[in-house]
Amino acid sequence: MATYDFIFNGLGLREWCDKDATTGPMSMADLLAQGSGGGEGTPIWELPFPSLDALNEACPAIARTRDLTKGVETSFLDIKDTLKIVLDPITQPLSWFLEGALYAFQNTPWFIMIPILLAVVYFASKSMKLVGFVAFSILFLAFIDHYNFAMQTLAIIFVCAFLCVLLGVPIGIAMSRSDTMQRLTIPVLDMLQTLPPFVYLIPLIFLFSVTEPKLYGIAIILYAIVPVIRLTDLGIRLVDKEVIEAAEAFGMTDRQKLYGVQIPLALPNIMAGVNQTIMMSLAMVVIASLVSAPGLGVLVLRGIRNLELGVGLIAGLGIVLLAVILDRVTKAALARVNAASAAQRNS
Amino acid sequence: MNGAAGMEKDVKISIRNLYKIFGSDPKGALENVRAGMGKPELMEKHRHVLGLQDINVDMRGGDITVIMGLSGSGKSTLIRHLNRLIEPTAGQILLDGEDVLAYGERDLRRLRREQMSMVFQHFALLPHRTVLENTGMARAVRGETKADFQDDALKWLDRVGLGGQGGQYPHQLSGGMQQRVGIARALASDSPIMLMDEAFSALDPLIRTDMQDLLLELQEELQKTVVFISHDLDEALKLADHLVILKDGQVVQQGEPQEILLHPNDPYIVDFISDINRARVLRVRSVMEETTAQDREFAGEVGPDDTLESVIAISEGNTGLCYRVMRDGAQVGALEMQKLVRALVPTGAAEGGIRAKAV
Numbered sequence: 001m002a003t004y005d006f007i008f009n010g011l012g013l014r015e016w017c018d019k020d021a022t023t024g025p026m027s028m029a030d031l032l033a034q035g036s037g038g039g040e041g042t043p044i045w046e047l048p049f050p051s052l053d054a055l056n057e058a059c060p061a062i063a064r065t066r067d068l069t070k071g072v073e074t075s076f077l078d079i080k081d082t083l084k085i086v087l088d089p090i091t092q093p094l095s096w097f098l099e100g101a102l103y104a105f106q107n108t109p110w111f112i113m114i115p116i117l118l119a120v121v122y123f124a125s126k127s128m129k130l131v132g133f134v135a136f137s138i139l140f141l142a143f144i145d146h147y148n149f150a151m152q153t154l155a156i157i158f159v160c161a162f163l164c165v166l167l168g169v170p171i172g173i174a175m176s177r178s179d180t181m182q183r184l185t186i187p188v189l190d191m192l193q194t195l196p197p198f199v200y201l202i203p204l205i206f207l208f209s210v211t212e213p214k215l216y217g218i219a220i221i222l223y224a225i226v227p228v229i230r231l232t233d234l235g236i237r238l239v240d241k242e243v244i245e246a247a248e249a250f251g252m253t254d255r256q257k258l259y260g261v262q263i264p265l266a267l268p269n270i271m272a273g274v275n276q277t278i279m280m281s282l283a284m285v286v287i288a289s290l291v292s293a294p295g296l297g298v299l300v301l302r303g304i305r306n307l308e309l310g311v312g313l314i315a316g317l318g319i320v321l322l323a324v325i326l327d328r329v330t331k332a333a334l335a336r337v338n339a340a341s342a343a344q345r346n347s
Numbered sequence: 348m349n350g351a352a353g354m355e356k357d358v359k360i361s362i363r364n365l366y367k368i369f370g371s372d373p374k375g376a377l378e379n380v381r382a383g384m385g386k387p388e389l390m391e392k393h394r395h396v397l398g399l400q401d402i403n404v405d406m407r408g409g410d411i412t413v414i415m416g417l418s419g420s421g422k423s424t425l426i427r428h429l430n431r432l433i434e435p436t437a438g439q440i441l442l443d444g445e446d447v448l449a450y451g452e453r454d455l456r457r458l459r460r461e462q463m464s465m466v467f468q469h470f471a472l473l474p475h476r477t478v479l480e481n482t483g484m485a486r487a488v489r490g491e492t493k494a495d496f497q498d499d500a501l502k503w504l505d506r507v508g509l510g511g512q513g514g515q516y517p518h519q520l521s522g523g524m525q526q527r528v529g530i531a532r533a534l535a536s537d538s539p540i541m542l543m544d545e546a547f548s549a550l551d552p553l554i555r556t557d558m559q560d561l562l563l564e565l566q567e568e569l570q571k572t573v574v575f576i577s578h579d580l581d582e583a584l585k586l587a588d589h590l591v592i593l594k595d596g597q598v599v600q601q602g603e604p605q606e607i608l609l610h611p612n613d614p615y616i617v618d619f620i621s622d623i624n625r626a627r628v629l630r631v632r633s634v635m636e637e638t639t640a641q642d643r644e645f646a647g648e649v650g651p652d653d654t655l656e657s658v659i660a661i662s663e664g665n666t667g668l669c670y671r672v673m674r675d676g677a678q679v680g681a682l683e684m685q686k687l688v689r690a691l692v693p694t695g696a697a698e699g700g701i702r703a704k705a706v
Contacts, residue, residue, distance in 0.1 A: 242471040243472075248432060248459070249464075250460065250484055251456045251461075251489075252488050253456070265474065265475065
């Protein structure tokens with residue numbers, strides 16, 4: 001009947017196969033095969049790969065591939081409630097932060113908010129040219145009535161990038177101190193970085209309600225935390241070995257070494273990581289509009305859904321402007337750190 | 348320097364039967380080494396590197412002990428054992444009779460903070476701190492504030508010739524000046540022992556000579572126990588009270604530098620010393636005849652620590668003369684120019700040595 005019958009017959013497993021055979025729903029291929037009266041003796045060229053489905057045909061006791069995906073789904077749903085009991089309280093502050101930031105960014109009048117932002121830009125970059133560019137961009141967005149959306153996006157990035165640094169830097173430090181920790185963490189980071197962003201959202205939708213801000217907060221943090229971890233680890237590992245040796249030779253404790261030597265000398269790399277993290281948060285916040293993250297991404301989504309070409313393109317332009325602003329400002333801050341330490345290191 | 352014989356000082360640091368083997372199972376490899384396996388064989392059969400093999404050195408307080416060897420001889424590994432930046436495979440390190448290897452974390456930290464300071468080849472200053480803060484680093488590590496150590500740090504900066512540079516950052520200084528900061532940092536810690544790992548090797552020859560003079564000058568005044576690593580024989584001979592020559596992780600010869608120069612006991616050392624200017628390194632006391640008899644005609648008086656070069660200059664090349672050697676106004680010996688000239692001829696380069704093979 002089926003191609004691989006001979007294996008199970010040969011091994012004397014026929015009885016085991018047919019013992020509690022339940023006929024699953026028939027696939028189209030099964031129906032076709034039935035229609036043509038079953039192909040006796042498959043020619044060697046058409047020998048199917050002995051996959052789960054092919055083996056199941058010969059021996060119903062073997063699971064089908066669809067059982068695998070179903071199994072993953074049911075096991076996830078089974079542990080979901082327990083997982084929720086643990087994850088809900090831990091992640092609840094994230095919702096509060098996001099709600100608070102969104103409230104603050106949106107309810108501060110524009111004539112106060114814009115000067116505050118410009119002051120931050122000046123403090124970070126010490127460049128009037130950049131302040132001018134940022135002022136122009138924000139005023140332009142406000143002028144075309146995208147101010148509120150832009151502020152929502154900024155608020156989310158602000159919270160998520162801050163948490164990424166808060167969590168990522170210690171993880172990076174732990175990695176730099178232990179090779180085992182590094183070996184264990186790198187595959188996870190690789191996975192987080194290569195997983196298509198949409199895939200993050202799937203299990204999160206099951207875990208949390210779409211109305212909760214933490215749903216997109218977690219997705220953004222998971223996606224954006226990778227560079228800051230990697231570059232913290234790298235930065236600390238790149239600190240001059242002789243300087244570390246000197247620190248040890250003069251009897252520094254691990255804590256003195258970390259705060260007095262390693263972190264200050266790794267700062268340029270850590271800042272580069274922060275820049276990347278902010279840029280990746282921005283990329284993710286647009287995708288996260290699929291799960292109700294507010295901001296410019298919502299407009300892009302509307303453009304796609306309703307084929308409103310203009311809405312989508314203008315919102316896209318707004319995102320580009322935000323990206324350029326965030327990148328330039330963090331790069332300017334990074335350049336200042338670099339200039340200071342490059343000069344110091346140039347011996 | 349050149350401490351007169353007979354003025355015995357106490358042993359400060361004593362290294363006993365020290366072994367260091369790098370690899371996955373050093374203890375296992377140690378058995379083989381003790382059974383007589385050499386460095387190349389150990390590498391080939393067990394993939395372990397023999398770093399140091401049965402090192403025994405006594406370092407006296409107030410002396411400069413120079414450990415010399417070519418790269419790969421294990422000298423930097425050896426100095427890092429003293430403050431346990433590297434842990435030995437077997438052996439003992441005694442500091443004032445106390446076994447440093449038995450120290451726990453707290454004692455070890457105290458040792459590094461209060462007993463030993465270190466000067467590094469590439470300076471290893473903290474780039475984000477000022478020269479003053481770098482100088483006070485050892486004190487800051489102990490928990491003192493800048494106000495506490497400022498006066499002392501400024502004093503030491505002055506002493507190494509960097510007065511008024513305290514506010515600079517290390518990158519603003521030249522290499523020689525940075526190493527002066529390195530020395531000031533070590534001195535400001537007030538520790539009796541100074542470890543210097545190729546401290547002058549990265550400097551230009553002229554600046555290196557300056558720094559050597561500075562070290563000798565400071566040493567005369569401070570009488571620290573200095574352990575100095577070098578690959579440069581001229582430097583080693585200039586600085587050393589006690590010279591230890593390492594090769595492939597083993598001590599080939601140790602002793603008073605003049606003694607080694609006149610009586611090398613290994614072809615390796617013969618090759619090593621065949622290139623140096625003996626007239627500049629050898630001292631009158633090493634070649635003179637010890638006598639108080641005034642049985643001949645003296646052409647003049649010289650000191651026992653004068654170099655042969657200076658005597659040749661006085662004699663204007665006349666090999667027939669004889670000089671009276673005086674210490675503190677009393678005669679301690681006689682120096683015949685003929686003997687002096689004979690001492691200038693190096694012991695013949697070894698037949699099987701590196702040099703013979705290279706030709």
